[in-house]
Amino acid sequence: MNDPVLDDQLLSELRTLALRPDPAPLAPVDRARLEAAVVEAVVGAAGPRRSWRDVAPAALVAACLLAVLGLVAVPFVTSRPDTRPAALPVRAEPAAARALQGLATVALASTTPRVGADDFVYVRSTVISNEGAYGEGVELGAPHEREIWLSQQERPAASGLIREFGQDWPLSGAGRASAPGPDRPTYAWIDDLPTDPDRIVAELESRQPFGSEQSPEQYAFDRIGDIVTENLVPPELASALFEAVTRLDGVRLIDDVQDAIGRRGFGIARTDERFGTTTVWVFEPGSAVPLGVRWYLPGPSSDPQAMTLFGATAIQERGVASELGVAPGESADALT
């Protein structure tokens, strides 16, 4: 069939059924930065393989900014305040700061296995997730098991695997995993972080993606949450990370909170200024390893305290797996 009239009818009806989105265009400064990054990646492709995302982002951004400063300087100046005092004050609410300092002390006394470059960090959780349709109300599903294997290699084809709903879902970006960093924290990357809490905050905030509209504090809080909840962390770093959270404005303590399977403890929470979502890390007193996480949306009422749970986890097991898809202590042969 090749009928232009029929094609026209089909396409024009589809145009009304699924209106073309009208996303914000690529800003000139972003286009210039992207162009520099992809061209540099192409020029460097003859040498050792590297990702275009790795191209010295800060320097590149600075260069592009200079190039187009006359045009669009204002939004960037206001969105990324970069001058910080050398030692950051404690900004978390006092009760949260005390709880975090307690966690920092407990963390120092903990032990974690070392994780090698060929190993996988393995975490098994019970998860309650939002099963509601995209853009509609929250419908919490039944608790179910979720397993994750996170590759520790520098540049694997896939950064890991999630096993959930009876299926395996490879974790990868658009084609290959990004280099270890705040968005893909490996044990080695975590171990390389500075142990000075102020420098951790500065390091994380400096890695916030260009153009991200989250506050730097929220970005740092989320990244530290990823690191402490679904990874293994050397004790000294775990301690420094909890100290670092005390430097973040808006962090508060929730006295009594449960994880996805009802284990009770206290919560360390922060509400994202842009989205109104609240993330709560749940801790059992006396342990610096989180029990799980809870996520809330704002509402349903306009009361700023009103929150609707849209997801929760309870971590059941953390360990080091030597093979993708095989839990620690399980034999690959036994599965076949």
Add this chain to the structure above:
Amino acid sequence: MRSDQHDEPGRAREWRERLRAGDVEAFTELFRAYADQVHRLAASLCADAALAEDVTGETFLTAWRRRDTLHTGDESLGPWLMGIAARQSLNATRGRRRQLSFVSRHGHRLLADTPDIADDVTARLDGAARLDRTQRAVAHLRPRELEVLALCVWSGLTPQEAARALGVSAGTVRSRLFRARARLRELTDPAEPAHGPPPRPRPVLNARPALEEPR
């Protein structure tokens, strides 16, 4: 909007030859000519500014890696790039949507991220209606239906161009468009329940060495 507004036949032929020869200047020119169009497709499918930028970058790098597959005719390079962009976007959002339903790390970002719309009331209403329909399409269509929808309906490729870009027949593109229409009609029919069952996580598309440009 036509996809070949940038490269008249002579230009396209020259670009093809220079790209095949590994000419970085030609690649830079191609980026300048098509970055906005590729980005709009990516942002339409991703609804997340940071992700759309990543996908835009990946699209051009993928094009560069596949420059050997370009033939030497004078056909516009637009449809080929848009085909790569659609596939890259769907790969990226599949992971993202999975994360959302898994309440994984960045789940809340997609939930709260919406394409930016102008700030006056009319535009906001239009934007809300637009977004609602678009979100239905994104949530309920199969990836391959969404792919042809994005190419033919949102980016202005003809079914023939989309077919060549995706390495399938024009008939296949049309049948995906028909299925998309049937599904969307169902969703917008007021006699139907307000919303269907929640979308389940989707299996990853069959791996396919796709998007080499057919001769």
